Amino acid sequence: MVPHLVTALTGPINELEQRILDGMPAIERWFRLEWMEHTPPFYTAVDVRNAGFKLAPVDANFFPGGWNYLTTEMLPLAVQAAQAAIEKICPEARNLLVIPENRGRNTSYMANVAQLVRIFQMAGLNVRVGSIDPAVKSPKKVDLPDGSTVCLEPVVRTKRRLGLKNFDPCTILLNTDLAAGTPGILEDLHEQYLLPPLHAGWSVRRKSNHLHSYEEVSKRFGKLLGIDPWLIQSIYARAEGVDLARGKGVEGLTAAVDQVLTKVRRKYKEYGINEKPFVIVKSENGASSLPISTIRDVKELEALTKKPRQKAMAGATTDDAGPTDVIVQEGVLTRERVHDGMAEPVVYMMDRYVVGGFYRVHPDRGADESLALPGASFVPLAFSQSGHLPQPGAKPGASAPNRFYMYGVIGRLAMVAASYELEATNPEAEVYE
Template identity: 50%
Template sequence: MPVPHLSTALHGPILDLENRIYNTKPLIEHWLRSKWREYSVPFYCSVDLRNSGFKLAPVDTNLFPGGFNNLNPEFIALCVQAVMTAVEKICPDAHSVLLIPENHTRNTFYLQNIASIRTIMQHAGLYVRIGTLLPEIKTATIFNLPDGQSITLEPIIRKNNKLSVENFDPCAVLLNNDLSNGVPEILQNLDQTILPPLHAGWATRRKSEHFKAYNTIADEFARLIDIDPWLINPYFASCGKINFREKKGEDCVANSTNKILGVIREKYREYSVKEDPFVIVKADSGTYGMGIMTVKDGAEVYQLNRKQRNKMAVVKEGMSVTNVLVQEGVYTFENINQAVAEPVIYMIDHFVVGGFYRVHTSRGIDENLNAPGMHFVPLSFEPDCLLPNNTKQQGLMPNRYYAYGVVARLALLAAALELQQTIH
């Protein structure tokens, strides 16, 4: 199992932050326990983190995580235990779950993720069948996967406001479909538990709402352990009524960019950071790394060529971008075999169950890594995330991973607050 070579020097703000988090572990864990009692957390979640050497912050939170097949297989047991806990809270008499995946059946890596989720649920003592929203699948259809596994997709049946597949009576529906294209009629007004809830999907969810909630959580956490909240929190603004192809709404994007760059420069001076500040402009909803660009001056927004405008104009499922998030860019100074890397932390219920490094050999330290050409290096995050090293030696990886686990759980907590605030 490769351990990433960290090009960040093990001194300065990030080490101070890691030490602060480690030294206040009892305080942090007590505070988090009180929060888990206060909020209903999403069933599962993945968080993209960036470690710049002077800042450790979440930059994206996904409530319908793919990629369970990229986790270290040794830690499937942790996933199973977390699922057991989650199911006990949500559906204590559950024995059957209907799993509904995304529609892209040609993506065999994604289908391996579905197979991994099915395996975890089965080990947790649940019957699992996989129902598909694809209209062309009219009978049970087997898909063989590159790793030797197979999954069977079955047409969904709706009866008495409950979903099932043939000869199956599920207690709950588990979505691994982020509803980018809207909520299909077949999923609406069900008398059945749906996990995560429908309003967690990109049909209604906005990244700006998530980071507003994260502001609240990060400020409270920063007061708890006496740190500058900026060390764990990226500045952001949101802009609506955008049409990149028609050059509409650009003033808001350019002005927000320059405003955020200004406050980042002040922080960089405060922390003696020599890098150039940048922002990431990205669609306010959606996944798969689409509709994203790096900007270092608001003027660049007006200078996009046609190809760049077209790239920014649509996201997954061909949906048009009308709202964007302008977010402080966080450098990543971590690398594996000289390739830029960022940690992605996975959680089920409120437990850290694993993670991996997203690695891209042709992207820079100030660019989005969720792009074609990326690969994944699984790491045994979980023990390291929860069991930091007790020695006095500074800069050890377990302490860093524990800090990752804490910041990821702050993002999870923000997602719980966000869902509570946006429920209809």
């Protein structure tokens, strides 16, 4: 099925597409050299927004949970990437243990786990699914809508290894983002490979580290192509110690919002863009309960802070757990629509390879709002012809493979930034004075 995609096919995005297509040999060499120096995350999903005048990633996930939205046609790429990734990490690997989120009753999520099992089985591994949920005390089969099942088994921890009864894996794949903290059962596994590493989990990861790394990557890539890095990145600022329920840190948040909006207005004026700039306010820490908010004017901050403060004054329980550090990120419009809903592409990668993706579609959200909310649906990226390779001679905007190649380039740039981020935050890395 090919999604009915309505997107901006004229204007600056086509110039960017042409630059990327013309620079393809240099781009692929650039990525090749990056991966000689840096290790990509084991798997990554990147949310991309196409504003019609810029194309930028807005989020990167190191524990992607939507593998079931990849089409059957995409699976061979995923299997090849899985083989390459495993061979590099543990060439003699035989047994793989997948640790999922504690969401056994969510059949959509468990279908994602089933797809991961399928991919790694086809890559030549014995794959089992181990639950770290204390409530899972014996093997439990989860029935899925397509008629398949996933068997959740309780993990068994020995002094230095983690496995299942009569199953000793050399590699453990985490498909849980560790937002609630790092369970002790996953620590000190010195004789097994744990992928991704624990410091990739949201209990310790900070979004500003990724944005800082991506800023560095986009500047270098922009220089390679001779483009303004702003066309492939979003401006951001950070505000510390924000507690909306108690009105603390609001001055710093206001200053950060004003700073980003001012810079974006300047860019819009430079490029003759007749749109209203906006920012997305979200927590530094992916584990925080702070809601994602769209702010178009500093005055709107008053409404954002008013509700939690009123709850606190009334003695009602708020979702706020105290002061948190906040990211104010330039909002990137989406000009893509699928089935009459606002859409954004999500690029799925394993090791260094783009293996597929899908559109996140939300019928009730605007072009300047987050689509990663309840009510979203997922439509696989698809092609109107069998050739999935980019076509450099095609007119910009006229070829789906060209557009999807461009999405893949942006996704891989975010993946390079992710490798920088994980290296910089690795607690076990050697520090040289």
